[in-house]
Amino acid sequence: MANDTHTASAPSGAQRALQIAYMGRAGRGMLDVVADLRAMGAFLLITLVVALRKFNTASEVVHPAIRAQIARAGVALMRMMALLAAALGMVVVGQTVFLLSRYGAETYASAVMVSVVVRELGPIMAAFLVMIRVGAANVVELGTARALGEVEALEALGIDPIHYLVVPRVLGMGLAIFALTIYFVIFALCSGYLFAFIEQVPLTPGQYFSQLAGALLWQDFVLLALKAVCFGMLIAIVTCYEGLAAPMRLDDVSRAATNAIAKCVVGMVLLDAFFMLVYLVI
Amino acid sequence: MPEEISQSNGPVVEASAVSVQRMHSRGVAVEDVNWQVKAGEYWIIGGPHGSGKSSFVITMAGLRVPATGVIRHFGQDLAQLSEHDILAQRLRVGFVFKNGGRMFAQLTVAESVALPLRYHRNWTNDEVNAAVKALLEITELTPLAGSTAQDLATGWQERVGLARALALEPEVLFLDEPMAGLEGGHRRWWRRFLDELCRGAAWAKGRKMTVIAATSDFSYWHGEQCQYALLKDGRWQPLEGRPNAPEINELVKS
Numbered sequence: 001m002a003n004d005t006h007t008a009s010a011p012s013g014a015q016r017a018l019q020i021a022y023m024g025r026a027g028r029g030m031l032d033v034v035a036d037l038r039a040m041g042a043f044l045l046i047t048l049v050v051a052l053r054k055f056n057t058a059s060e061v062v063h064p065a066i067r068a069q070i071a072r073a074g075v076a077l078m079r080m081m082a083l084l085a086a087a088l089g090m091v092v093v094g095q096t097v098f099l100l101s102r103y104g105a106e107t108y109a110s111a112v113m114v115s116v117v118v119r120e121l122g123p124i125m126a127a128f129l130v131m132i133r134v135g136a137a138n139v140v141e142l143g144t145a146r147a148l149g150e151v152e153a154l155e156a157l158g159i160d161p162i163h164y165l166v167v168p169r170v171l172g173m174g175l176a177i178f179a180l181t182i183y184f185v186i187f188a189l190c191s192g193y194l195f196a197f198i199e200q201v202p203l204t205p206g207q208y209f210s211q212l213a214g215a216l217l218w219q220d221f222v223l224l225a226l227k228a229v230c231f232g233m234l235i236a237i238v239t240c241y242e243g244l245a246a247p248m249r250l251d252d253v254s255r256a257a258t259n260a261i262a263k264c265v266v267g268m269v270l271l272d273a274f275f276m277l278v279y280l281v282i
Numbered sequence: 283m284p285e286e287i288s289q290s291n292g293p294v295v296e297a298s299a300v301s302v303q304r305m306h307s308r309g310v311a312v313e314d315v316n317w318q319v320k321a322g323e324y325w326i327i328g329g330p331h332g333s334g335k336s337s338f339v340i341t342m343a344g345l346r347v348p349a350t351g352v353i354r355h356f357g358q359d360l361a362q363l364s365e366h367d368i369l370a371q372r373l374r375v376g377f378v379f380k381n382g383g384r385m386f387a388q389l390t391v392a393e394s395v396a397l398p399l400r401y402h403r404n405w406t407n408d409e410v411n412a413a414v415k416a417l418l419e420i421t422e423l424t425p426l427a428g429s430t431a432q433d434l435a436t437g438w439q440e441r442v443g444l445a446r447a448l449a450l451e452p453e454v455l456f457l458d459e460p461m462a463g464l465e466g467g468h469r470r471w472w473r474r475f476l477d478e479l480c481r482g483a484a485w486a487k488g489r490k491m492t493v494i495a496a497t498s499d500f501s502y503w504h505g506e507q508c509q510y511a512l513l514k515d516g517r518w519q520p521l522e523g524r525p526n527a528p529e530i531n532e533l534v535k536s
Contacts, residue, residue, distance in 0.1 A: 058401040144387070153384040156345055156377040157398040157446065158369050164401070 069172020085187030093192020110211035126180035127231035142243025143253035174232035293318040300351030329513035335496035376447035380459040383443015392427040437468040457495040
């Protein structure tokens with residue numbers, strides 16, 4: 001009887017082989033993730049070193065390219081960002097204020113809004129918008145340039161592809177997401193008040209904005225800026241890495257784009273979690 | 283130092299026991315290349331399709347590292363140079379890629395040609411524009427200055443690649459099958475232009491350029507100053523004298 005129980009609970013040879021296969025696959029997956037992280041870390045370091053060492057080199061070419069990236073990832077997306085901020089502001093901020101006022105807890109509204117809009121919604125919405133509109137295009141552009149040999153043509157002309165193609169994107173997207181985040185916060189908070197005003201919440205604009213000002217700490221400004229810039233650099237590094245790092249054919253470009261977007265999303269969630277820990281610690 | 287070498291008629295490009303790695307597949311394309319190119323020489327490197335001509339010229343131009351051996355440009359071993367010195371050497375060597383010269387898709391013809399000047403020369407806009415205008419004139423691209431790669435046929439894109447490579451006034455020009463797939467008019471233009479480059483064109487103020495071109499069809503080339511070499515079955519074979527075109531084409535095919 002005891003032997004029967006033992007036989008029933010022990011895995012058969014086939015089950016054990018399956019378990020080993022799963023573990024092997026999981027192990028290979030983990031190793032791939034580590035290798036990817038290491039390669040992207042190296043790519044980021046090279047980019048930062050090139051950006052610092054060559055900031056004034058070929059400024060006639062690189063500085064306009066940075067401005068073009070800011071225009072593409074920032075200015076061009078402002079209208080869409082404003083619309084998104086207004087809609088989300090009404091939904092999130094307006095409803096929060098409205099609900100809190102029903103229970104006489106308007107005084108907590110500012111703390112909730114700072115936490116939701118300034119710390120979370122602003123940077124992540126700006127980053128998602130830029131990732132979808134510009135990040136995917138980045139991979140396609142750079143991947144196509146790589147597949148058609150344009151990157152090698154740049155090298156033949158003595159032009160450093162990291163300096164000419166990657167640095168403007170990293171700096172431009174970092175600054176653009178920072179600017180878009182600020183606009184998002186302003187639009188969301190204003191539209192939120194508009195919704196509360198329409199719902200006849202007993203809160204004057206003066207009270208509303210002074211509550212907000214009181215709830216904001218200096219750390220919020222610093223971490224907001226850091227978080228937005230980090231999101232921008234993350235998207236730029238991942239998309240440039242996926243587009244440029246490995247030799248590719250034209251058929252590989254779409255796969256590289258989807259890979260890059262998936263990695264950006266995971267990276268942004270992890271980065272967001274890291275900043276949440278920082279908020280909790282300080 | 284490099285100027286001294288090029289002036290003193292020493293080799294501008296030198297390969298010692300070089301093996302060339304294939305670009306798009308594993309394995310060695312050509313082995314044991316020992317070759318010297320002196321300033322002003324005009325070399326035509328022929329070989330059948332798949333013989334490794336592109337890998338060979340790209341490696342000899344210093345754009346890829348050889349599998350084994352030493353490549354020297356202007357007397358300096360490329361493997362021993364610092365990043366700064368590699369850049370300095372690279373600006374003395376131009377390269378024209380095959381199949382349309384790899385024109386930058388995002389830029390117009392004029393922007394493509396201006397890019398190396400804006401990147402490397404501390405010139406004013408007027409100086410850059412004047413240099414671009416001159417380059418477009420000599421390559422007959424002036425009417426196409428505002429066009430992008432999508433608007434241009436391969437033959438014209440190849441000329442953009444040439445104008446772009448000439449922008450920095452290199453001393454040595456590598457070309458990877460510049461006439462492949464071009465119709466007769468374009469081919470005649472290229473032949474005349476490259477002959478002029480070697481003899482010292484008036485627009486280059488008589489400065490002679492060293493030209494090294496890969497081809498899969500020797501019959502395109504008749505320049506009297508040309509020297510020929512063959513890449514076949516992984517071997518490098520300089521050809522003595524100037525064999526006539528049918529003979530060389532037979533060598534390539536056999």
